[in-house]
Amino acid sequence: MADRITDIWGTRTPFAGGDEWPTRVDFALEARLTEDDIDHWVQSACVLCSNGCGCDIAVKDGLMVGIRGRSADRINKGRLGPKGLFASWQGVAHKDRLTRPLIREGGHLVETDWDTAMSRVVARSKELLASKGPLSHGFYTSGQLFLEEYYALAVIGKAGIGTPHMDGNTRLCTATAASALKETFGADGQPGAYEDIDACDAIFLYGHNMPETQTVLWSRILDRLAGPTPPKLVCVDPRNTEAARYATVHLAVRPGTNLALMHALIREVLKNGWHDPQYVTEHAIGFDELQEAVQEWTPEAAAEICGVKADDIREAAWIFGTSSTVLSTVLQGFYQSSQATASSCQVNNLHLLRGMLGRPGAGLLQMNGQPTAQNNRECGADGDLPGFRNWGNQGHIEELASLWNVDPGVIPHWAPPTHAMQIFRYAEQGSIDFLWVSATNPAVSMPELPRIRKILSKPDLFLVVQDLYLTETAQLADVVLPAAAWGEKTGTFTNASRVVHLSDKTVEPPGDARADLDIFLDYSRRMEFSTLDGRPLLTWDGPESAFEAWKDCSRGRPCDYTGLSYAKLRGGSGIPWPCNEENPDGVTRLYTDGNFPSAPDYCESYGHDLLTGAAVEPESYRAQKPDGRAWLKTAPYHPPHEEPDDDYPFRYTTGRTAFHFHTRTKTARSRTLNDAAPRMWVEISVEDAQDLGISEGDIVRVSSRRGVIEAPARVSGVRPGTIFAPFHYGYWDASGGGTPELAWRVTAPTAMANSTRRRQTS
Amino acid sequence: MNLHIYLGLLHQGEQTLAKSFRQVSEGHGSEPDVHFLCQSLAQQCDHHEKLLLPIVQQYGQDSSADEPERLHAEGLSKTRSGPVGLLRDLQDLYLLASLVDVTWTMLEQAGQALRDRNLLAVVEHCQKETKVQRRWLQTRMKQAAPQALIVAS
Structure with a gap:
C-alpha cells in the first residue's frame, strides 16, 4: 500500500462513467502485526470526516490494533483516508484519556466517582428548575455523537426539561446545508448520493475543498478523472487547491462574493434557455422573482465584484447548462461565507431550473463537515425537532407529545430554537445558569474566543463537560464526565449521503469512562423525568432500544428509519434512508419524481426571508400552495459588512487540512498525523508576499479588528488580497454570526505585517 | 391635493427608522445577530428615501407646516440595556416600521387613484422590504421574549 501521508489519495483505480467504482482495500495495523495476527474484526464506520467510510476495526488481546476499509460498503469500496488510517x-x-469523573473543589478539578459527580449535576439542575424554570438550562453538543445519543439528549431537553436552548457545533459548521435544503425543498434531506460521481458528466465544487475534507470521496473523482470518460470539473474556491489543479474552470472568487457569482450563473442559464420550463412550472414556485433578482447580474457585473473573468463565468454556466448530468457539492467556502444560505440556495435553484435531480449523475450534495451532523439534525439535539418536524406546526408538536406521552405544552415550540451564539449570550447575561457541553470544545472552536472563555469561566455558570479528554473547555467545568470513544460503544450514524452505518463496540472504555448514551440515560433517571402516566420518560436499556424508539419517531417522516435494524446493518454495506416497508433497501436518490416535502402539513419549515431571517408566517406559506413543489428562493447580493480598507487590506478565509479534524483533540494525538501537519500556518499569495517582503517560513502576524494570529507563512496559490489559515489550530477572528444564516464571518479584512524577521527553524 | 403631507411623513419616517436601526445596531451589538443586520436594514431605509426623491420632486413634501406635531414618531434617541431593554427597543423599532408600512399603504392608495405607475413601482419595491423588516423584528422579539420576561435578571 502507498505511503498515505505523502500519497493522501492512494493508488488510482480508474473507471468510466456509468461503471461501478472499483474496490481498493486500505488498511493500517500496528507495527509488526499482519492480518493473520488479528483475533477478530468488528464492523464500524469512520468518524473522522463526514464521508462515513465503512470499516472493520482489528482487535488483538482486547485492544484495537488496526483498521481496514470494508470492500462491500457503497461509500468507500474498501478505501480509507489518512485520518481513518492513522x-x-x-x-x-x-x-x-479521561478515566474518572472530575468535580471542582476549592477551584481545582479533582477525581471522584460517578455517583458523586452525577449527584452534583442533578442537584444543581433540580435546584435551577425549581427556582428559575427550564429556560435556565442550555445544552451544547456536537456533530460527533451517535444517533441514539442525540435522540436521548433531544428527548431529555425537549420533553424532560422543556428548554429551547439546545444546539450543536453543527450550527457553526454545516447548519447552512440544512437551512438551504429546508428553504428550497421544505425539509432537510440530501437529494443526491455519492454514487452520482460515478455517472455524471460534470462536477461543480462550490467552496468545497474535497481533496482535503473528504479524501476518499475525492479519490472517487480522481478515479473518474483518470478513466476514459472524465467529467468536466468546475471549482469555486479562492485558493489554488488540489481540486483547482484538475478544474476545467477554476473560479477563484473574492471571499464574500459567492452570491454575485451564483446570480450570474443563474442568469446565463436562463438567458441561453438551458433551463427546463416544463419542469420548473410543474415542480417549482418563484420563477419570475428569481429571474428578476438576477437580471442585473451579467457575467461582466459579477466578474467585477468577484474578481474573476467574465468568460470563465460564461464557460462554467455553459458546462452547467449543457452537460447531460451534473453533480454539485457545496461546503464551507459557501457555508461560512457571507450570504451563506442564499448562495447555497442558488445551487439548489440551478438544479431545479434544469430538473437536474433524482437521476444517476444528476445530483446535489449539500455536504456536512462532521460524521454525525446529519443525526443531530434528524434527532433534534440541535435547533431542530426530531424527525424533521416543524416547530411552527402544532400538529407536529402533538405527534411528538403523543409519542413521548408528555404534555404538548412542555415541548418548546413558541419560537425558533435558540442558536449556539445566542445560548452563549444568555449564559453571558446570566439567564442560562446550567450549560452541558458534550463532545465539543467551544473554548477553542467558537468565534470570539476571549469572550467565550470568559463566559465559560463565569463562577455562577454551572458547566458540565462530557468528553474523551480534559479539553480546554473541560478545564473550565464544574463537573467533567469521561465519555467512551468510537470503538468503545455501539451506535449508528448517518453520513452526508444519507447512508446509515452501525458501529459496534470493540473494546472496553478506559477506567470508568462511559458511553454518552449511558450518561444521558443516567441523568434522565436521576432527574426522575416522567411521562403523563408517571412512568419514566426514558426506559431504554441501551443503544438498540434507543434505536428502536427512534424508528418510531422517524415513521412517516422524510428520514424514515422504520425499515432498518441493527441486524440489517450488520454485514454488507451501509443503507441510505428513507428505509421502510416501501423501500426495504433504502433509497439512493431523493426526489426522483420531482415531488418535494413542501406540503404545509408535512414540511419541516415554513421558510424565511433569506436576507434577514424573518420567518414566513404559516398562513402566508399555505396561501402559496406549495404542495410538493420546491421554492426558487434568493436574496439580493450585498457586499460583506466589512470590506478591506487601508488599515486592514486583506480578506481572510479558513479551511481544513487532510491531516486534521476539528480542534485536533483526536488527530493531534496521532503521531503520524501530527508529524504531517504539526502547527498552524498562514497562506499568502506570491504577489502580496513580495510586496510585504515575506518569504516562505517567516513568522508573520495577521490581525483583524477582533484578534491576532502569529504563524509561519506559506507563499501559495491563494488569490492576491486573501489570507488563508487552517481552522483546526484555534479560531481568532470572526464576529459571532451577524449574518442571518448564522454562519460566522470569515471575510474579516485583515492586516498583515512581517512582525519578526525570524526564520522558522523547526 | 394633500399628497405632500404623506410624502413628508414617509420621508421623515424612513429617516427616523434608519437612524433608529443604527442606534440599535450600536447599542445591542453584543447580541450575535443584531449589529450587522440592523446596519443592513438601515441601508434599506436610506435606499427607500432615495427612491422617494423623484416622487417628492413631483408632488412636493410637507414635513412641518400644518401637520400636527404628534403624528411624527420620535426615533430612538438612545438604547436601553439588558434583555428587557433589547425587547423594548425592538418593539419601538416595530412600531416605527409599522408606521412606515401603513404610510406606504396610504401612498399606494393615492397612487392607484392617480394611476401613477412610477409611484406605484416605488411603493411596491419599498413596502415589500418594510414588511420583511417588520417580520424580522417580530421573529426576533418572539425569540427574545420568554428569556427576557421570565429568567433574565
Whole structure:
C-alpha cells in the first residue's frame, strides 16, 4: 500500500462513467502485526470526516490494533483516508484519556466517582428548575455523537426539561446545508448520493475543498478523472487547491462574493434557455422573482465584484447548462461565507431550473463537515425537532407529545430554537445558569474566543463537560464526565449521503469512562423525568432500544428509519434512508419524481426571508400552495459588512487540512498525523508576499479588528488580497454570526505585517 | 391635493427608522445577530428615501407646516440595556416600521387613484422590504421574549 501521508489519495483505480467504482482495500495495523495476527474484526464506520467510510476495526488481546476499509460498503469500496488510517484507533487509545469523573473543589478539578459527580449535576439542575424554570438550562453538543445519543439528549431537553436552548457545533459548521435544503425543498434531506460521481458528466465544487475534507470521496473523482470518460470539473474556491489543479474552470472568487457569482450563473442559464420550463412550472414556485433578482447580474457585473473573468463565468454556466448530468457539492467556502444560505440556495435553484435531480449523475450534495451532523439534525439535539418536524406546526408538536406521552405544552415550540451564539449570550447575561457541553470544545472552536472563555469561566455558570479528554473547555467545568470513544460503544450514524452505518463496540472504555448514551440515560433517571402516566420518560436499556424508539419517531417522516435494524446493518454495506416497508433497501436518490416535502402539513419549515431571517408566517406559506413543489428562493447580493480598507487590506478565509479534524483533540494525538501537519500556518499569495517582503517560513502576524494570529507563512496559490489559515489550530477572528444564516464571518479584512524577521527553524 | 403631507411623513419616517436601526445596531451589538443586520436594514431605509426623491420632486413634501406635531414618531434617541431593554427597543423599532408600512399603504392608495405607475413601482419595491423588516423584528422579539420576561435578571 502507498505511503498515505505523502500519497493522501492512494493508488488510482480508474473507471468510466456509468461503471461501478472499483474496490481498493486500505488498511493500517500496528507495527509488526499482519492480518493473520488479528483475533477478530468488528464492523464500524469512520468518524473522522463526514464521508462515513465503512470499516472493520482489528482487535488483538482486547485492544484495537488496526483498521481496514470494508470492500462491500457503497461509500468507500474498501478505501480509507489518512485520518481513518492513522487517527481512528490510535487517537482513541491515548494516555491522555479521561478515566474518572472530575468535580471542582476549592477551584481545582479533582477525581471522584460517578455517583458523586452525577449527584452534583442533578442537584444543581433540580435546584435551577425549581427556582428559575427550564429556560435556565442550555445544552451544547456536537456533530460527533451517535444517533441514539442525540435522540436521548433531544428527548431529555425537549420533553424532560422543556428548554429551547439546545444546539450543536453543527450550527457553526454545516447548519447552512440544512437551512438551504429546508428553504428550497421544505425539509432537510440530501437529494443526491455519492454514487452520482460515478455517472455524471460534470462536477461543480462550490467552496468545497474535497481533496482535503473528504479524501476518499475525492479519490472517487480522481478515479473518474483518470478513466476514459472524465467529467468536466468546475471549482469555486479562492485558493489554488488540489481540486483547482484538475478544474476545467477554476473560479477563484473574492471571499464574500459567492452570491454575485451564483446570480450570474443563474442568469446565463436562463438567458441561453438551458433551463427546463416544463419542469420548473410543474415542480417549482418563484420563477419570475428569481429571474428578476438576477437580471442585473451579467457575467461582466459579477466578474467585477468577484474578481474573476467574465468568460470563465460564461464557460462554467455553459458546462452547467449543457452537460447531460451534473453533480454539485457545496461546503464551507459557501457555508461560512457571507450570504451563506442564499448562495447555497442558488445551487439548489440551478438544479431545479434544469430538473437536474433524482437521476444517476444528476445530483446535489449539500455536504456536512462532521460524521454525525446529519443525526443531530434528524434527532433534534440541535435547533431542530426530531424527525424533521416543524416547530411552527402544532400538529407536529402533538405527534411528538403523543409519542413521548408528555404534555404538548412542555415541548418548546413558541419560537425558533435558540442558536449556539445566542445560548452563549444568555449564559453571558446570566439567564442560562446550567450549560452541558458534550463532545465539543467551544473554548477553542467558537468565534470570539476571549469572550467565550470568559463566559465559560463565569463562577455562577454551572458547566458540565462530557468528553474523551480534559479539553480546554473541560478545564473550565464544574463537573467533567469521561465519555467512551468510537470503538468503545455501539451506535449508528448517518453520513452526508444519507447512508446509515452501525458501529459496534470493540473494546472496553478506559477506567470508568462511559458511553454518552449511558450518561444521558443516567441523568434522565436521576432527574426522575416522567411521562403523563408517571412512568419514566426514558426506559431504554441501551443503544438498540434507543434505536428502536427512534424508528418510531422517524415513521412517516422524510428520514424514515422504520425499515432498518441493527441486524440489517450488520454485514454488507451501509443503507441510505428513507428505509421502510416501501423501500426495504433504502433509497439512493431523493426526489426522483420531482415531488418535494413542501406540503404545509408535512414540511419541516415554513421558510424565511433569506436576507434577514424573518420567518414566513404559516398562513402566508399555505396561501402559496406549495404542495410538493420546491421554492426558487434568493436574496439580493450585498457586499460583506466589512470590506478591506487601508488599515486592514486583506480578506481572510479558513479551511481544513487532510491531516486534521476539528480542534485536533483526536488527530493531534496521532503521531503520524501530527508529524504531517504539526502547527498552524498562514497562506499568502506570491504577489502580496513580495510586496510585504515575506518569504516562505517567516513568522508573520495577521490581525483583524477582533484578534491576532502569529504563524509561519506559506507563499501559495491563494488569490492576491486573501489570507488563508487552517481552522483546526484555534479560531481568532470572526464576529459571532451577524449574518442571518448564522454562519460566522470569515471575510474579516485583515492586516498583515512581517512582525519578526525570524526564520522558522523547526 | 394633500399628497405632500404623506410624502413628508414617509420621508421623515424612513429617516427616523434608519437612524433608529443604527442606534440599535450600536447599542445591542453584543447580541450575535443584531449589529450587522440592523446596519443592513438601515441601508434599506436610506435606499427607500432615495427612491422617494423623484416622487417628492413631483408632488412636493410637507414635513412641518400644518401637520400636527404628534403624528411624527420620535426615533430612538438612545438604547436601553439588558434583555428587557433589547425587547423594548425592538418593539419601538416595530412600531416605527409599522408606521412606515401603513404610510406606504396610504401612498399606494393615492397612487392607484392617480394611476401613477412610477409611484406605484416605488411603493411596491419599498413596502415589500418594510414588511420583511417588520417580520424580522417580530421573529426576533418572539425569540427574545420568554428569556427576557421570565429568567433574565
